[in-house]
Amino acid sequence: MSNELNILIKAVLDENLSQKSMQDQLDKISGKLDLKVGLDIKEFEKVKKNLDSLQQQLGKETSIKLINEKDLTDTKKFVTSIEEVKKQFKDLGTIKVNKSFDPVTNDLKEFNVEIRKADGLVERLKYQLAQLNGIHGIKDGFIMTNRSEVDNTSLQMEKALQKTIESRQKVQKASAIEQDRAINKNIEQTHKETKAQQEMNLQIERELDLYKKKKQLQVQDMVRRYGNAADTTGLQTNLNRVMSIDPSAFQSMKDMRHWQSEVDLGFKQIGASVKSSSSHVLSFGEAMQTAMVKFPIN
Structure with a gap:
């Protein structure tokens, strides 16, 4: 204007x-x-x-x-350079200048100034050569021919809100990624634990099978060695305990080892009892033999 x-x-x-x-x-x-x-x-x-x-x-x-040059200078509508404009409005905000040159003479004929204020307002000023506007007698002078203001407060608020939303989305996305990683880690750990449990169950099954065979042989050996003196009822009871146990009864090798210790103790007690009885029988036989020697029967 x-x-x-x-x-x-x-x-x-x-x-x-x-x-x-x-x-x-x-x-x-x-x-x-x-x-x-x-x-x-x-x-x-x-x-x-x-x-x-x-x-x-x-x-x-x-x-x-x-035209009155003094009035123009006082109202800041007349300037002689771009630097003068920058100096006048430097305290209002960030200043951006777009220049337009004469294609023939390559002289500056007009320029637009954009002032971005902190409150979101954008003020635009247009300066043209005074002579182009019919004002003569002023050399190298520019007159303000248009001045407008755009309120970008709502736009800035919208951008700030959008930025906040994007930040939250990034946090949520990062949180989701972390959650996915944690879930995947738990799944992998579960797979590892399941695989380890399966391997342990297989080991328990194998060792228990060998243990059962070992106890069967141990009972047979004790019956063969001690005959009627052996506590066959106790041996059969302990052997039934061994043969009836299932591998699933043990959660770990430690559990099975503890159970084996209890079973072994039971067999040891029966063995000790058999040995004690046999010892007493032999001592009585030896005594009879000694008696026969000392007191021969004619």
């Missing part, structure tokens, strides 16, 4: 006043000359048309542009 000081001159011709003035002048002349002058209507119509034409020409507005 051009902020120029204009003086408008407009001429208006009053037809009724003109007609009366002419009639008065004619009457005055006729009185001095002792003449009677009358106004012909047709002639008056011609005069009226000429007056109408004159009125149309005078009725056009005439614009006269006046």
Whole structure:
């Protein structure tokens, strides 16, 4: 928008006043000359048309542009350089300047200034050469021809909100990734534990099978060695305990080892009892033999 000081001159011709003035002048002349002058209507119509034409020409507005360099400088609308503009508005915000040059002379003919304020407002100023706007007598001067302001507060708030949402989404995404990693880790750990348990169960099954066979042989050996002196009931009870156990009864090798220790103790107690009985029997036989030697029967 051009902020120029204009003086408008407009001429208006009053037809009724003109007609009366002419009639008065004619009457005055006729009185001095002792003449009677009358106004012909047709002639008056011609005069009226000429007056109408004159009125149309005078009725056009005439614009006269006046410039006062001091006033322009005071209102910060007239500058001599871009640096001057930057200096004037440096405290308002971030300043960006776009220049436009004359393609023939390569001289700067206009430039646009954008001021981004901290509150989100954007002010745009347009400067053009004073001579391009019909202002002469000022060399290398630029006049502000347009000034506008855009309120970007809502846009900045929207951007800030969007940024907050994106940040939260990143956090949620990172959290989801961490959760996925934790779940995958738990799954892998479960697989490892399951595999380890399966391997341990297989080992328990194998060792228990060997243990059962070992105990069967141990019972057979004790019966063979001690005969009727052996506690066959106790041996069979302990052997049934061994043969009836299932590998699933043990959660770990440690559990099976503890159980084996209890079973072994039971067999040891039976073995010790058998050995003690056999020892007493042999001692009695030896005593009889000794008696026979000392006291022979004839």
